[in-house]
Amino acid sequence: MSYAQDALKEIFREVVKRNPNEPEFHQAVQEIFDSLEPVIEKHPEFIERGIVKSIVEPERIIKFRVPWVDDNGKVQINRGYRIQFNSAIGPYKGGLRFHPSVYEGIIKFLGFEQIFKNSLTGLPIGGGKGGSDFDPHGKSDAEVMRFCQSFMTELYRYIGKDVDVPAGDIGVGGREIGFLYGQYKRITGLYEGVLTGKGIPFGGSLARTEATGFGLCYFTAAVLADHNESFAGKTVVVSGSGNVAIFANQKATELGAKVVAMCDSNGYIYDKNGIDLDAVKAIKIRDRKRIKEYLTYHPEAEYHEGCKGIWTIPCDIALPCATQNEIDEESAKILVANGCKCLCEGANMPSTPEAIAVFQKAGILFGPAKAANAGGVATSALEMSQNSMRLSWTFEEVDAKLKGIMENIYRNISAAAKEYGMEGNLAAGANIAGFMKVANAMMAQGLV
Ligand code: NDP
Numbered sequence: 001m002s003y004a005q006d007a008l009k010e011i012f013r014e015v016v017k018r019n020p021n022e023p024e025f026h027q028a029v030q031e032i033f034d035s036l037e038p039v040i041e042k043h044p045e046f047i048e049r050g051i052v053k054s055i056v057e058p059e060r061i062i063k064f065r066v067p068w069v070d071d072n073g074k075v076q077i078n079r080g081y082r083i084q085f086n087s088a089i090g091p092y093k094g095g096l097r098f099h100p101s102v103y104e105g106i107i108k109f110l111g112f113e114q115i116f117k118n119s120l121t122g123l124p125i126g127g128g129k130g131g132s133d134f135d136p137h138g139k140s141d142a143e144v145m146r147f148c149q150s151f152m153t154e155l156y157r158y159i160g161k162d163v164d165v166p167a168g169d170i171g172v173g174g175r176e177i178g179f180l181y182g183q184y185k186r187i188t189g190l191y192e193g194v195l196t197g198k199g200i201p202f203g204g205s206l207a208r209t210e211a212t213g214f215g216l217c218y219f220t221a222a223v224l225a226d227h228n229e230s231f232a233g234k235t236v237v238v239s240g241s242g243n244v245a246i247f248a249n250q251k252a253t254e255l256g257a258k259v260v261a262m263c264d265s266n267g268y269i270y271d272k273n274g275i276d277l278d279a280v281k282a283i284k285i286r287d288r289k290r291i292k293e294y295l296t297y298h299p300e301a302e303y304h305e306g307c308k309g310i311w312t313i314p315c316d317i318a319l320p321c322a323t324q325n326e327i328d329e330e331s332a333k334i335l336v337a338n339g340c341k342c343l344c345e346g347a348n349m350p351s352t353p354e355a356i357a358v359f360q361k362a363g364i365l366f367g368p369a370k371a372a373n374a375g376g377v378a379t380s381a382l383e384m385s386q387n388s389m390r391l392s393w394t395f396e397e398v399d400a401k402l403k404g405i406m407e408n409i410y411r412n413i414s415a416a417a418k419e420y421g422m423e424g425n426l427a428a429g430a431n432i433a434g435f436m437k438v439a440n441a442m443m444a445q446g447l448v
Helices: 005-020 023-042 050-057 104-120 141-158 174-188 210-225 243-254 277-286 291-297 308-312 330-339 353-362 375-389 395-419 426-445
Strands: 060-070 075-086 093-099 128-130 164-167 235-238 259-265 269-271 302-305 317-318 343-344 363-367
Touching: 005 023, 023 104, 023 353, 023 395, 023 426, 050 269, 050 426, 060 141, 075 093, 075 104, 075 164, 093 104, 093 174, 093 375, 104 128, 104 375, 104 395, 104 426, 128 141, 128 164, 141 174, 164 375, 210 243, 210 317, 210 343, 210 363, 210 375, 210 395, 235 243, 235 291, 243 259, 243 277, 243 317, 269 291, 269 308, 277 291, 291 302, 308 330, 330 353, 353 363, 363 426, 375 395, 395 426
Parallel strands: 093 128, 093 164, 235 259, 235 317, 317 343, 343 363
Antiparallel strands: 060 075, 075 128, 259 269, 269 302
């Protein structure tokens, strides 16, 4: 075994030992380490000076009780988290996830990924992530507000516009960010850009809502263009029907594709005529209902229980935009057998390592999450800039900057893969390009 392999293996063993029962975090670390061997061969100082060992250890983990009272007057207790993972290149930045599956290992995996993603945007933002095991499904607006107020009553001590700037993620959209912001302002008396994804009247950026989904399509379009291809005339499957999925569908359609399937955590819809996105927006955004309701708008479409079946629908391009590990080896094989030529990840870590191996073996164009979905956080950083300047840019200005950032990310990761002898391997290119900037900043700042 080489020096680099040995050293990375040893550090990974330590990660597993120090973070037991956190498989998602182990998976995220392993995925980065798999690409770092040639980097360590060239730069053994990243091992010798403890950079790799430090980068897998969060700077700070904050864990707290979130008590609130439901509409029946009953006390409910949830658990809140904020993991401030790495501030080498800027203040911590990353979303909040409210979902019953949230525990420390999920927030750690997301925070770790966020370090490299934020680095790839080229903007000065460090990595962090937070959330709670609170489930907003089926809760009244008043319950969601009381929960958010209680969550912020603890979180406000640890965040600030130059310290840590949270945003949305699964279960945290405009409504939740509004309640969180209101409580921060009330406690601190500060009107500052401490959260992104805010409403437009109180400091939000135009195009932030659309940014992750639009950015995913700009990235995918750049990958396709480099292979003399485009979205025009292609059949696309988009999983999920939340923020990322809806705007990925919108942009892919604008670029000439036909999106034929979407899902939620109960099941998927297949509409061979192309999904009617206005109906999906009405069901999921306006009414907060289940995707199954699509049949009331389009009885000719199909609905199937369970989400996994969505990957059996033949498509040219797949855009997973729901959640982690939603595509396993079996689904990956079906996608490839059905002729899928390109898969770019809108969700964080939606493909298992076995699924990625299938895509790479089949030679399909694979865009990893930390590059492909970086448009959301990039536009959050643009929101921070506008807040600092006390100015607002137009939708077109923000959208043009987003497009430029996504195309630049593609160029940079593609070049990094080539430089380290892995041409075409965008997963490795993203890991290496994201890592180098943070590792060099950490080296320059000494042991901190
Ligand atoms: P939303 O809460 O808006 O939507 C999530 C969607 O995925 C919903 O349709 C939800 O269904 C579905 N979903 C959630 N869990 C599961 C599951 N276990 N199985 C099947 N479907 C599921 O979240 P976002 O759209 O914001 O986030 C989606 C993904 O994109 C996440 O991985 C997130 O980390 C990532 N991401 C988001 C960014 C953003 O800016 N929002 C930025 C970068 C990445 P249901 O309605 O039933 O809950």
